[in-house]
Amino acid sequence: MATVPISKSEKSYIQSSLLLAAPLRADGRALHDYRTVSLETGVAPLSNGSAKVNIGKSPEEGGGGTEILAATKLEVESIESGAGVEGGRIACTVTCSPAAYPHLSPNALDDLQYDYTTVLHQTLSHQSLHPSNLGILPKKKAWLLNLDLVILSDSGNTYDALFMAARAALWDTKVPVTKPVQYAARNSSSTSRLPSDAMDVSQDEAQQSGFDTRRIPSATDFELPDYWDEGEVLAGRDKWPVCITLNIHPPTYFLDATSMEEAAVSLRLLLSFSFPSKGHATMQSMRLLGPGELQLAQIQQFISVCISRYPSAFLVLSHHCFQEGEKYAQRLHSALESKLRDEEVRRNQRLRFALR
Template sequence: MASTSISKAEKSYIQAGFLSSPPLRADGRALHDFRSVALETGVAPLANGSARLSIGANAHDGGGGTEVLAATKLEVENVEEDGCDGGRIVCTVTCSPAAYPQLSSNALDDLQYDMTVILHQTLSHPSLHPNNLGILPKKKSWLLNLDIVVLADAGNIYDAIFMAARAALWDTKVPKTRSVEYKVRKGNSGGVVGGKTGSSGDMDVDEETTSGFDTRQIQQATDFELTDYWDEGEVLDGRERWPISITLNLPPPTHFLDATLPEESAVPLKALLVYSFPPSESPNVQAMRILGSGELTVVLLKDLVKEGEKYARELFIALNSKLKEEDIRRNQKARERFARR
């Protein structure tokens, strides 16, 4: 993770604030408080799903915070060539040079790679795989590309990336498809197609013909078509399972959430914990990373996982509430636009 450079005096001052009683932070937050989170879905009209998320942005001009843009795009791929039966997910994280002006191009590439690996390995796990990415069994499937762009980093970038990714996947619609089989019309031995010659040779009796494209009683589908071009499609399966990340910053013996850039520079050790909360099931730890220098004992790590689950659940509930509000807002906006036609 990229961080700003601070002096030893600043580092000591920030660390002393965490260990004071009560703990003190420069912006007045408690140790476990998040900055304000702003979320908007449907920001990329040509994407199958999209979201823009910011943490700690200035309420007046919208600047000064961590800002991430996420978008999904579905494309058809052949299973026999390079695809995967049932579909697959590919994640990519790109960092704007304006977000990290202090980094060289090589360092920026390394940072993008690290973020991409963590996100892709987590979201492409079989336990999270959607069931509606298949089109034709063993022939065609959907490739879901999830692209993340980091526009600004004012701290806590991993939590922002996972929240934006979850919002974009929540917003994703999969086009409805229908299998198609092409049948060649069968003619008689005389080469007459679509007709039958009588025994006397002076009369043709038309036989029942069917369309070359028959979408009923498919026995061996060879291709597919979209059922409704005007319909955005169905919701991506498993929207409640997509995980959320919590970064625990660890100034011993305590921890805090949602670090700013100076706080990240003052605290070198972080635990990145990713949780999913499937409906009617116990929570799952989808990923865990220790970032920075330092060591954690097994006992401490076990306690952090338990604490992280509590914070992640609170964030999960708040994010779900905001996503449902966005669905209502966009549906209302669509109805108003339709009524004006």
């Protein structure tokens, strides 16, 4: 899993620093500190929603940090003849820029992309998160939401950054407003009408003609009416999950690892949580990555450090991790949420200035 080479002495230096009484990391952070996260939405004008996220970039430098570019693009799919699904679908793709991984061979890069894509797609395209306004015409047309993410540079903690960027881009996504259209043949009742009216009959009008006994959906196509904005936001956009990676170096764990630190620990636990505005937080996915293992003795050590009095050792560990993960995810989520709202205000102001 390690994407950077690391020498044995560096590895043991990082590991022993983590296990000190006052744990210290290479840049002086505490175990549960994040680096500075920069975020901007609306970076790709041709997309329906986009965002750029950078973790750990120093303000003056041009490069550095983990940088992710995310963009969504909506595409009309036909349900009858194409790959479309009733109610629309979501497809996530992660691409790794070769510049971010200069020492990886193209094959290794493909593998890495595939790993990222799988985790992201399986989490985000789950039914429980599906937005309700991705359908266009029942049984005929639906939106395909393509979410593409590019890893421009990697200095650790890619999963958290990917989920942050995905959430920001989906938050930013505007679905164009559609209006169903029916092409009605001119019959005896409509001969008196103007031809232009006959070409464009909206759905509710069509249902008034009591001739149609076959009860198939009458709308065959749709049009895009003028709308004050580019469209409506995705329904349930507050549900998109955030991800927290716990880098486990028994008996301790830390957040937001740099790539060196990622290479020094063998086990990572990915937890992604969704925080709907109403109701409880739900866990959307969980992954244990890396060749390391948690042994029973280590888990027991975990317990003595953490909470005790739970029947099963593993339950305690997982419970603790989940609780902790949820705590950090909640923090991350609220910070991200306020940033996204700021971004919205900023862009609306800009828009208003442009209109003036």
